[in-house]
Amino acid sequence: MQSDGIFKPLLITFCLALVGYGLMFGCDRHLRSRKGAWELTFASSNEGEPVLTVDQPYYGISKVRMVFKGESFSGPTKRLRFDGPGVSLPFGKPIFFDTTYLPGSITLDLFGHQVEVLPRTLILNFEERSWVEGELIELRPEESLASKATLETPQP
16 A cells, blocks of 8 residues: 555645635625724714714615714714724714624714614614614713613612
8 A cells, every 4th residue: 555645635725725714705895894894983063962864875874973962072083994893983982883794783882872873774872773864863961871770770
């Protein structure tokens, strides 16, 4: 029996596995990023109120603006693309990011309001809203989750 006859089939098997892995990795990477990321613009209105603008070109979501009435923001306008971890926000704080398959979902706490952006819907303070291109949404302090919790807490 020849001992050198096993080397060639093992080398061919290894090369086929390597090529297969490369093809599958490339396909998965394409599927993860083909729809593009959420693009959020953090700015302030003429009155100094914070404004969040949401865009997602693949789904036709554009210029959906949320104005946080009664709040203030004086920083520079900043457009952020949520395509991975480590995004620092100009105002508010992140609650949850899932950018495994873009656009994914993003949940933010902005001045006591919970804002969740999903491809199928926008959720504001646990209430679903349909995406309407160019819509202007005004969020007031009394509508925030913190003020609702204060109103619902029984007084001793």
